Amino acid sequence: MSGAIDFYFDFSSPYGFLASQKIEALAQKYGRSVDWHPILLGVIFKETAAAPLTMIPLKGEYSKRDLARSARFHGLEFRMPSKFPIATQAAARIVLWLEGRDPELAVRIAKALYGAYFLGDVDISDPEQAIAVAAGEGVDANEARAAIGDPAVKQGLKREVEQAIARGVFGSPYVIVDGEPFWGLDRFDQVERWLATGGF
Amino acid sequence: MSGAIDFYFDFSSPYGFLASQKIEALAQKYGRSVDWHPILLGVIFKETAAAPLTMIPLKGEYSKRDLARSARFHGLEFRMPSKFPIATQAAARIVLWLEGRDPELAVRIAKALYGAYFLGDVDISDPEQAIAVAAGEGVDANEARAAIGDPAVKQGLKREVEQAIARGVFGSPYVIVDGEPFWGLDRFDQVERWLATGGF
Numbered sequence: 001m002s003g004a005i006d007f008y009f010d011f012s013s014p015y016g017f018l019a020s021q022k023i024e025a026l027a028q029k030y031g032r033s034v035d036w037h038p039i040l041l042g043v044i045f046k047e048t049a050a051a052p053l054t055m056i057p058l059k060g061e062y063s064k065r066d067l068a069r070s071a072r073f074h075g076l077e078f079r080m081p082s083k084f085p086i087a088t089q090a091a092a093r094i095v096l097w098l099e100g101r102d103p104e105l106a107v108r109i110a111k112a113l114y115g116a117y118f119l120g121d122v123d124i125s126d127p128e129q130a131i132a133v134a135a136g137e138g139v140d141a142n143e144a145r146a147a148i149g150d151p152a153v154k155q156g157l158k159r160e161v162e163q164a165i166a167r168g169v170f171g172s173p174y175v176i177v178d179g180e181p182f183w184g185l186d187r188f189d190q191v192e193r194w195l196a197t198g199g200f
Numbered sequence: 201m202s203g204a205i206d207f208y209f210d211f212s213s214p215y216g217f218l219a220s221q222k223i224e225a226l227a228q229k230y231g232r233s234v235d236w237h238p239i240l241l242g243v244i245f246k247e248t249a250a251a252p253l254t255m256i257p258l259k260g261e262y263s264k265r266d267l268a269r270s271a272r273f274h275g276l277e278f279r280m281p282s283k284f285p286i287a288t289q290a291a292a293r294i295v296l297w298l299e300g301r302d303p304e305l306a307v308r309i310a311k312a313l314y315g316a317y318f319l320g321d322v323d324i325s326d327p328e329q330a331i332a333v334a335a336g337e338g339v340d341a342n343e344a345r346a347a348i349g350d351p352a353v354k355q356g357l358k359r360e361v362e363q364a365i366a367r368g369v370f371g372s373p374y375v376i377v378d379g380e381p382f383w384g385l386d387r388f389d390q391v392e393r394w395l396a397t398g399g400f
Contacts, residue, residue, distance in 0.1 A: 050256075058244075058247065058248055059248060062370065066383070072400055073389075073393065168262055170256075170262065184386070186386035
């Protein structure tokens with residue numbers, strides 16, 4: 001029971017961003033690695049008739065307050081971007097493309113993209129801005145641009161989202177540990193107990 | 201900063217049931233009392249275009265697993281009733297009626313009704329079964345029956361739900377501490393820090 005932890009996230013997901021800052025320390029504490037899976041919630045929400053949190057009456061207002069408070073509770077930085085939600089295909093494709101070449105770099109770029117959007121207010125739905133973030137971490141801009149338009153990468157992301165849905169993923173962040181699914185940063189306490197005890 | 205904690209719940213809400221077993225100990229630890237507010241999620245869900253958790257694709261399957269696991273995580277008993285979700289007007293009216301007469305008894309009856317449904321698989325949407333649960337705790341069955349049909353009690357519940365919506369309540373459990381709203385049992389860690397620190 002020491003497989004990688006599957007970490008599903010959408011680059012437009014605020015709770016996903018918060019979770020992205022905690023998942024690796026949690027995994028390392030129990031000798032686990034993390035497989036980062038960028039997904040497209042827009043596609044998944046069509047399956048579940050869901051909507052972006054902030055757009056739902058009452059819940060939307062609450063979620064803005066809860067996000068800021070949850071960030072403080074966890075001691076994490078957070079700012080709501082001026083454009084929200086955004087399309088995340090470009091960012092997801094860059095990361096997926098890098099995973100096939102250099103998984104460690106892919107994780108570094110994923111964190112850089114998330115941080116650019118949620119801390120730097122960079123609109124990473126714009127392919128050129130996403131490319132610039134990756135280039136700032138040493139990725140070749142022309143290669144990244146080609147990857148975003150590459151039918152094989154597009155197809156790979158489509159397959160990744162389909163596989164996520166097939167595994168029951170309906171939100172972000174979504175973590176699977178040894179087959180056990182956990183939705184939300186607020187399940188990280190249960191994830192930790194699961195890792196510590198092998199299930200409860 | 202030592203007012204009562206407002207605890208909003210629907211009798212058909214599984215996470216509300218779990219939370220109902222934790223809220224009083226949490227409040228007492230910080231010298232607070234709890235105001236129990238039975239609400240009708242069916243009415244509120246019309247505002248937010250929401251649906252009962254278990255009926256949503258993917259999320260429904262997950263929630264059944266998460267509920268059982270969350271109960272184990274918190275060391276609480278839980279069983280999914282054979283009939284779910286249910287209408288909760290009868291149970292809510294009994295509790296609201298009792299709150300006007302004997303608040304302590306109202307809380308005891310609220311717990312008895314919740315336990316009857318989630319542990320005893322009693323269909324408390326049936327007024328007679330809800331009355332029987334209350335009668336088992338010493339409430340006069342005829343008076344309870346009259347209260348369920350009393351226009352003033354009906355109107356009182358309607359007003360309670362309207363006030364809840366006006367305060368932003370959109371789910372169950374929903375807790376308000378000194379004006380700060382917390383949705384879900386999984387925010388009880390934040391509720392506790394809020395109570396301990398006076399806000400963070």
